[in-house]
Amino acid sequence: MAEIVSEVLIRALERWGVDTIFGLPGDGINGIMEGLRRRRDTMRFVLVHHEEAAAFMATAYAKATGRLGVCLATSGPGGIHLLNGLYDAKLDHAPVLAITGMQETSVLGTAYQQEVHLERLFEDVAEYNQMITNPAQVPGLVDIAVRAAYGRRGVAHLTFPNDIQIADAGENPFEIVAPANPPKTAPVYLSPPVRPSDNDLNKAADVLNNGGRVAILAGIGARGAGRLVERAAEALAAPIIKTLPGKMVVADDSPYTTGGIGLLGTAPSADLVDDIDTLLMLGTNFPYTKFLPSPGKVRVVQVEIDPTRVGNRLPTEVPLIGDVGATLEALLPLLHRRKDRGHLEKYQSQMSDWRSKMSALEKPDRNPIAPQYVAHMINELAADDAVLTCDSGTVATWAARHWQIHGGREFYLSGNLATMAPGLPYAIAIQHAFPSRQVIAYVGDGAFAMLMAEFSTAVWHGLPIKVIVNNNNSLGQILWEQMVLGYPEHGVRFGQPVPDYAAWAxxxxxxxxxxxxxEDLPDALRSALSVDGPALLDVMVDPNEPPMPGKVSYDQAKKFASAFLRGQPHKAAIATTLFKDRIQQLRTH
Incomplete structure (x- = not known):
């Protein structure tokens, strides 16, 4: 049997260590599916229900493993469906390769059925973006695409017309320069230099050593360097603020951290931002500048691997271009241990008080069930090396505050895109990558309903994910955002009857x-976590529990009150819930 181009494609990916492709077949990629069938002993194809989920899975696989994530979709609408997941990869800097189909080259430009020029559509999302028009291109362009995905930490895209997919592997119809034979050894991606110059390191140390009240803002770029981050915090007596994607950089019970920042953050972090005169930013491009110090108010040292992102959010006095771990290794010997620990101790005390307030909201004595109690019970019963995936929405607030990072725990969500629905496909991909670990998807009912068919995907593939649906029968985050803007709620509560997602599972x-x-939650959660296979726990939570910011501004409070006065239909229930929250927090003191 003659080798076809699609086999060359698969073999080229195998040389890069790729062993999994997430996707959905279609007539626009039948040739590639045949290539996968012929290479089925070495390349696993994970069949999904929706192409959007395939892209989310590739993104999660890349985030969790550091390896290339690969997704596959047919021409036209199939490729279009990939885009949401691919933008998630682009904005969170995950290396992903998208492979799509295309109509035969002989009909391109004739408005043929499903003729969507995906190489044009993907221009914004892709760092590297090519349509294959000659079989001879395939080995070389696959290598370039993979290097682009790794090197630029983003999306690469290759689209294959149908006739090219099934063409003879050695065909070279245009008699161009003969293609180079693929090397015998596996290709290698070499990272750029990651250590800043001694001159820049000395400048940074001078700023940090002379700071009066220093804080560290750690993002996902500091992953794997947690101990070094804590050593810097110890030397500078500097509390560590964590972005939400960077939640797993240091443990949540670290004596140095004040937790998260922004709407989902903590009150101590909000106070700290207003108090500091020096900020060390580590591997973060945190976009919400209103939660950062005012420009010019603080001296900033920023460690960033991509020089184009330095100073995007705050004027940066000393940029350090490099990997966070390698940079801190070089910087730490230059830092003087601060004798005055008052600044750090002040925020350690505030953080102790914050933890007590959060603990008060985790009590089991409320019905309807408080969502904080659900997140707390997941935290209590999950394994020490569990992976939690999360959707956007109110569940992100509960996870940020009540899912505690310690041991080998990890946490993944759509960071900068903040899209709905990745929680379930993320869990599927990560469970595939780490079959022996406990993987829990903590999702809202609105997001789960979008891609709920993928629970069946987990069943097909025998992946023992656990799905916890925080079911408030509403788009909870939008509900509260409307109120904070001063608008009475509209279009955010779903109707009756409430879908039974457990029955679907x-x-x-x-x-x-x-x-x-x-009272039924602990035993039900234990049962779900102990099942030898996919399990779903549908928890009916209080729809009137507000995901309040760590520190409520006067303007937010005024608009919140205004929404009540302008006809908020559930104001009695909301007021009761807020009153109960306050009573429980007061009891702890």
Missing amino acids: RAAGGHGIQVDKA
């Missing part, structure tokens, strides 16, 4: 439980 062949009483 059972119908799909998994384990499904629904809980609507707090």
Whole structure:
């Protein structure tokens, strides 16, 4: 049997260590599917229900493993469906290769059925973006695409017309320069230099050593360098603020951290930002500048691997271009241990008080069930090396505050895109990458409903993910955003009857439980976590529990009150919930 171009494609990916492709077949990629069939002993194809989920899975796989994530979609609408997941990869800097189909070269430009020029559509999302028009291109362009995805930390895209997919592997119709034979050894991506110059390191040390009140802002770029970050915090007596994607950089019980920043952050972090005169930014391009110090108010040292991102958010006095770990290794010997620990101790005390307030909201004595209690019980019963994936929305608030990073725990969500629905496909991809670890998807009912068919995907592939649906029968985050803007709620609460997602899980062949009483939650969660296979726990939570900012501004409070006065239909229930929250926090003191 003659080798076809699609086999060359798959073999080229295998040389880069790729062993998994997430996707959905279609007539625009039948040739590639045949290539996958012929290489099925060395390349696994993970069949999904929706191309958007395939792109999310490739993104999660890349985030969790550091390896290339690969997704596959047919021409036209299939490729279009990839875009949301690919933008998630682009904005969170995950190396992903998207492979799509295209109509035969002989009909391109004739408005043929499903003729969507994906190489044009993907121009914004892709760092490297090519349509293959000659079989001879394939080995070389695959290598360039993979290097671009790794080197630029983003999306590469290759689209294959149908006739090219099934062409003879050695065909060279235009008689161009003969293609180079692929090297015998596996290709290698070499990272650029990651250590700043001694001159820049000395400048940074001078700024940090002379700071009066220093803080560290750590993002996902500091992942793997947590101990070094804590050593810097110890030397500078500097509290560590964590971005949400950077939640797993240091443990949540670290004596140095004040937790998160922004709407989902903590009150101590908000106070700290207003108090400092010097900021060390480590591997973060945190976009919400209103939660950062005012420009010019603080001296800034920023460690960033990509020089184009330095100073994007704050004027940066000393940029250090490099890997966070390698940079801190070189910087730490230059830092003087600060004798005055008052600044750090002040925020350690505030953080102790914050933890007490959060603990007060985790009590089991409220019905409807408090979502904070659900997140707390997941935290209590999950394994020490569990991976939690999360959707955007109110669940992100509960996860940020009540899912505690310690041991080998990890946490993933759509950071900068903040899209709905990645939680479930993320869990599927990460469970595939780490079959022996406990992987939990903590999702809202609105997001779960978008891609709920992928629970069946987990069943098909025997992936024992655990899905916890925080079911408030509404688009909870939008509800509260409307109120903070001073608008009475509109279009954010779903109707009756409430869908039974546990019944869907059972119908799909998994384990499904629904809980609507707090006293039943612990046993139901233990049961779900102990199932040897996919399980879903549908928890009916209080829809009137507000995801309040760590520190409420006067303007937010005024608009919140205005929404009540302008006809908020659930103001009695919301007021009751807020009153109960306050009572429980006061009891702890």
